[in-house]
Amino acid sequence: MSAHRPRVVILGGGFGGVYTALELERALGRRDDFEIALVNRENYFVFQPMLPEVISGSIGLTDVVNPLRELLPRTELHVRDVESVDLDARRVTTSPGFRPHAHHLAYDHLVLALGNVTDFRGLPGLPEHARPFKNLGDALGLRNHVIRALEEAAVEQDDPELRRELLTFVVAGGGFSGVEVVAELNDFVRAAARRYRGLDPAELRVVLLHSQARILPEMDERLALFAQRLLQRRGVELRLQTRLQAASGHEALLAGGERIATRTLVSTVPALAHPLIESLPLPKSKNNKLVTQPHLAVAGRDDVWALGDCAQVLMPDGTPAPPTAQHATRQAAVVAHNVVAALRGGRRRIFDFKGLGTMGSLGHRSAVAQVFGFALSGFLAWWLWRTVYLLKMPGWGRRLKVATSWTLDLFLPPELVGLRFAGSRGISREHYEPGEHVFRAGDLGDRLYIILAGEAEVLRAGAQGEQVVARLVAGQSFGEMALLNQTTRNASVRCARSLDVLSLPKQEFAVLAAHLPELRQSFERLAAEREAAGGAREGHDAH
Numbered sequence: 001m002s003a004h005r006p007r008v009v010i011l012g013g014g015f016g017g018v019y020t021a022l023e024l025e026r027a028l029g030r031r032d033d034f035e036i037a038l039v040n041r042e043n044y045f046v047f048q049p050m051l052p053e054v055i056s057g058s059i060g061l062t063d064v065v066n067p068l069r070e071l072l073p074r075t076e077l078h079v080r081d082v083e084s085v086d087l088d089a090r091r092v093t094t095s096p097g098f099r100p101h102a103h104h105l106a107y108d109h110l111v112l113a114l115g116n117v118t119d120f121r122g123l124p125g126l127p128e129h130a131r132p133f134k135n136l137g138d139a140l141g142l143r144n145h146v147i148r149a150l151e152e153a154a155v156e157q158d159d160p161e162l163r164r165e166l167l168t169f170v171v172a173g174g175g176f177s178g179v180e181v182v183a184e185l186n187d188f189v190r191a192a193a194r195r196y197r198g199l200d201p202a203e204l205r206v207v208l209l210h211s212q213a214r215i216l217p218e219m220d221e222r223l224a225l226f227a228q229r230l231l232q233r234r235g236v237e238l239r240l241q242t243r244l245q246a247a248s249g250h251e252a253l254l255a256g257g258e259r260i261a262t263r264t265l266v267s268t269v270p271a272l273a274h275p276l277i278e279s280l281p282l283p284k285s286k287n288n289k290l291v292t293q294p295h296l297a298v299a300g301r302d303d304v305w306a307l308g309d310c311a312q313v314l315m316p317d318g319t320p321a322p323p324t325a326q327h328a329t330r331q332a333a334v335v336a337h338n339v340v341a342a343l344r345g346g347r348r349r350i351f352d353f354k355g356l357g358t359m360g361s362l363g364h365r366s367a368v369a370q371v372f373g374f375a376l377s378g379f380l381a382w383w384l385w386r387t388v389y390l391l392k393m394p395g396w397g398r399r400l401k402v403a404t405s406w407t408l409d410l411f412l413p414p415e416l417v418g419l420r421f422a423g424s425r426g427i428s429r430e431h432y433e434p435g436e437h438v439f440r441a442g443d444l445g446d447r448l449y450i451i452l453a454g455e456a457e458v459l460r461a462g463a464q465g466e467q468v469v470a471r472l473v474a475g476q477s478f479g480e481m482a483l484l485n486q487t488t489r490n491a492s493v494r495c496a497r498s499l500d501v502l503s504l505p506k507q508e509f510a511v512l513a514a515h516l517p518e519l520r521q522s523f524e525r526l527a528a529e530r531e532a533a534g535g536a537r538e539g540h541d542a543h
């Protein structure tokens with residue numbers, strides 16, 4: 001122990017990190033013999049089990065979060081991204097905030113609780129078009145997107161294909177979070193559609209994709225089958241033994257070649273180890289989680305501790321603890337106890353928790369639960385689910401708010417406010433699969449596209465229908481003429497070979513063109529060349 005007051009630095013403000021800090025604050029009591037610091041990306045704690053309810057708005061957006069400063073008054077909070085950890089120098093570096101300077105945080109004990117990440121690498125189009133469902137931003141983003149899709153569909157009378165895409169909602173992953181998300185989403189769109197004069201609820205399609213033979217593999221087969229039947233009865237289309245392979249902005253591609261046309265794809269799989277954890281020179285399991293000793297110090301270290309979804313913690317029977325909040329909070333109590341024992345002296349505890357059971361909400365006053373060896377389903381399980389999670393939420397104020405929202409939700413119709421944030425569709429990457437249109441002749445010129453990989457073909461209407469008049473590859477751009485000339489597209493662009501593009505909205509392009517004269521001139525030159533070639537070949541250009 002160093003001469004100064006030792007400092008415990010916790011990385012991650014989820015279930016593992018926050019409950020470790022809570023326990024450490026409790027252990028501090030009236031003493032002041034160590035410092036606690038916590039680094040988290042957000043200044044709030046997210047109660048993830050209730051996140052799916054944000055989709056339907058059955059609880060308020062801010063009711064699933066707790067401000068960390070209120071929860072942890074004696075902890076020094078750093079709302080920043082963890083950049084790196086130097087285990088030899090016992091130092092954490094966080095990324096810059098308002099000023100680009102590195103910030104170092106020295107520690108005596110380090111607690112790693114960074115959770116896992118949704119990682120779509122290796123699945124073409126998913127990073128660009130699939131929505132993860134892990135944090136508050138994901139839940140809010142999905143709710144807004146779904147409301148927007150319903151609004152668009154309600155007035156889309158010209159394009160039946162687009163209308164179908166807008167009214168099809170696909171969720172991939174039949175574990176707890178996927179099932180809870182699809183149940184809430186299904187309830188929400190079906191209740192909301194009744195409030196649009198231009199929508200027929202029969203047009204809605206909600207699909208759950210799952211790679212195994214039954215959903216909820218963590219649960220008893222009987223309960224999982226109950227959940228399947230219930231979801232189907234409520235209109236969810238179950239696609240079992242079906243794997244999502246790729247995606248574009250218009251469709252979900254399944255292994256085997258089938259395509260589901262949709263504008264809304266949520267994927268709750270795969271969750272991978274956190275990249276920062278992967279980068280640390282510490283022992284890891286096959287799935288890149290930190291290997292811990294029974295008292296939760298990382299194997300081979302006595303100053304680094306790990307818990308929650310980023311750690312492989314063995315249960316008393318030798319199997320790894322599942323990545324759940326109930327396990328993370330129990331591990332937090334063990335880590336805090338043992339860190340205090342290391343600082344003040346005392347016996348260490350080992351992690352010995354078998355789990356109390358599992359519960360999953362199926363929306364609309366139904367759930368499945370397996371607790372203390374009993375299997376429950378339907379209303380009773382739902383009541384238990386709500387009561388248990390309500391009591392587990394930190395803070396009485398929050399519990400009261402959630403209970404009030406739930407009560408009102410029993411009587412009131414869903415709220416259909418879709419928030420729009422400035423610049424929410426700024427510069428973005430998009431992926432297209434062969435045959436998909438990026439835009440069609442006659443569309444409004446709203447974006448410029450730069451090809452990163454793949455091939456696009458430019459089509460123009462001629463006497464014999466649409467003809468390919470040019471092919472564009474990586475390093476080339478398209479869509480500039482409609483932006484420069486403020487007109488509509490005079491040609492269509494279609495993906496010829498799996499296409500990745502960077503797309504720039506009209507407003508951003510206008511600012512760049514106004515402030516970088518050379519850029520504007522080069523696009524004007526390109527446009528002029530294409531126009532000339534287009535005249536000769538009837539349309540090399542795609543405005």
Ligand SMILES: Cc1cc2nc3c(=O)[nH]c(=O)nc-3n(C[C@H](O)[C@H](O)[C@H](O)COP(=O)(O)OP(=O)(O)OC[C@H]3O[C@@H](n4cnc5c(N)ncnc54)[C@H](O)[C@@H]3O)c2cc1C
Pocket residue numbers: 011012013014015016017039040041042048049050051052080081082083113114115116133134135176177274276307308309310323324325326327328359360
């Ligand atoms: C939709 C959903 C529903 C769930 N439902 C249940 C349920 O009903 N019951 C149950 O027991 N479990 C449930 N879980 C699982 C449970 O939430 C997790 O097991 C639990 O959150 C794990 O805790 P953790 O502390 O390891 O990670 P997390 O809670 O994910 O916390 C990790 C924290 O680290 C922060 N972080 C990550 N990287 C950085 C960085 N570089 N810099 C700064 N901060 C960073 C994140 O912002 C986050 O706050 C659910 C999960 C989800 C996604």
